[in-house]
Amino acid sequence: MNLEINVEESNGIVFLHIKGEVDLYSSPDVRKKIFEIVKHKAPVILVNLEQVKYMDSSGVATLIEGLQQSNKYNGRFALYGLQNNVKEVFELTRLDKIFAIYPDRDSAIGKKDA
Amino acid sequence: MQEPIISIRDLHTRYGNREVLKGINLDIYPYETLVILGRSGCGKSTLLRHLIGLNKPSQGDILIKNKNLVTASEQERDNILKNLGMLFQGSALFNSMTVGENVALPLKEHTPQPDSTIKIMTRIKLGLVGLAGFENFMPSELSGGMKKRAALARALAMDPEILFCDEPSAGLDPIVAAGIDHLVLKLKKAFKMTIVVVTHELESVFLIADRIALMHQGEFLFVGTKQEMKASDNPFVRQFLERRPDDDEVDKDKYLKSLVGTL
Numbered sequence: 586m587n588l589e590i591n592v593e594e595s596n597g598i599v600f601l602h603i604k605g606e607v608d609l610y611s612s613p614d615v616r617k618k619i620f621e622i623v624k625h626k627a628p629v630i631l632v633n634l635e636q637v638k639y640m641d642s643s644g645v646a647t648l649i650e651g652l653q654q655s656n657k658y659n660g661r662f663a664l665y666g667l668q669n670n671v672k673e674v675f676e677l678t679r680l681d682k683i684f685a686i687y688p689d690r691d692s693a694i695g696k697k698d699a
Numbered sequence: 700m701q702e703p704i705i706s707i708r709d710l711h712t713r714y715g716n717r718e719v720l721k722g723i724n725l726d727i728y729p730y731e732t733l734v735i736l737g738r739s740g741c742g743k744s745t746l747l748r749h750l751i752g753l754n755k756p757s758q759g760d761i762l763i764k765n766k767n768l769v770t771a772s773e774q775e776r777d778n779i780l781k782n783l784g785m786l787f788q789g790s791a792l793f794n795s796m797t798v799g800e801n802v803a804l805p806l807k808e809h810t811p812q813p814d815s816t817i818k819i820m821t822r823i824k825l826g827l828v829g830l831a832g833f834e835n836f837m838p839s840e841l842s843g844g845m846k847k848r849a850a851l852a853r854a855l856a857m858d859p860e861i862l863f864c865d866e867p868s869a870g871l872d873p874i875v876a877a878g879i880d881h882l883v884l885k886l887k888k889a890f891k892m893t894i895v896v897v898t899h900e901l902e903s904v905f906l907i908a909d910r911i912a913l914m915h916q917g918e919f920l921f922v923g924t925k926q927e928m929k930a931s932d933n934p935f936v937r938q939f940l941e942r943r944p945d946d947d948e949v950d951k952d953k954y955l956k957s958l959v960g961t962l
Binding site for chain 1: 806810811812813815816817819820823824826827857858885888889890891
């Protein structure tokens with residue numbers, strides 16, 4: 586198993602901790618977990634990518650779906666802790682313009698989306 | 700030393716009595732762009748067809764991530780090929796499908812992704828190659844350069860670790876061809892791919908290659924960096940770099956015999 590996903594709830598914020606490689610075969614697990622969370626209309630979802638060494642376009646597409654679902658009920662869906670190679674994928678696809686991306690957990694909690 | 704991602708060992712291939720590949724040996728390393736250069740008919744496209752499992756060699760091994768493509772079972776072979784993307788010379792798009800359907804096809808066939816995710820992945824790939832908004836176009840509605848870009852998007856659909864490109868700029872005008880070369884460079888940087896390009900276009904080679912393997916009559920005459928190639932004193936390397944035609948020496952008897960059948 587290359588991927589671990591854990592959900593933590595703290596002060597009304599749902600943290601999705603992802604560890605490992607998000608690829609064509611593991612991203613459906615991430616999607617399933619995100620859809621469970623958005624089904625309950627969690628107002629704030631913060632996705633922790635500190636432990637994600639690799640993410641392919643299926644992982645990126647899955648996060649876009651999460652953002653889209655969260656937008657439907659005016660929720661906040663943000664990412665933090667992207668490693669450089671994951672960050673580059675977001676930059677190349679210009680998705681860094683669409684997602685709220687923070688360097689770490691504290692800044693993700695403390696800052697408001699633009 | 701870094702372990703090669705592809706190892707070609709003593710690869711031989713024959714078409715009838717003609718030996719097209721004469722014991723090829725080559726290591727290709729992760730994240731490099733290796734260009735296989737050579738004249739038309741030298742065997743470079745044949746080699747590429749072997750590397751993607753379309754042809755079987757008469758002898759020799761092709762190790763991709765330490766798995767032998769030549770001796771692999773059908774299941775093992777499929778698993779190896781899932782990590783490879785291929786940009787064909789003629790684009791090879793399915794003309795009865797839209798551009799988006801072409802790009803989505805490998806994802807639908809080989810992955811557990813739901814349609815909604817595949818749709819977004821398809822749009823991401825088309826955006827990367829500069830074809831955002833063209834997903835509902837038919838291939839026949841695209842120019843040559845756009846077809847090549849669409850084919851590149853399809854080759855990238857599965858986020859391959861290794862991308863093979865057969866004559867990526869063939870048949871394109873110089874500006875569109877340069878655009879494809881720059882696109883290959885950009886994608887390599889972003890997706891950390893190993894790229895193997897077959898071409899005979901020198902301008903393209905010196906832009907994209909980390910290393911060059913020069914093939915002549917089914918063998919590699921030179922493998923090295925661009926700087927090493929420019930400094931090489933191998934006569935064929937020099938001829939290739941200086942774009943000199945073959946010497947026009949004629950064996951009179953042989954030539955006459957070829958025309959009249961007997962002397």
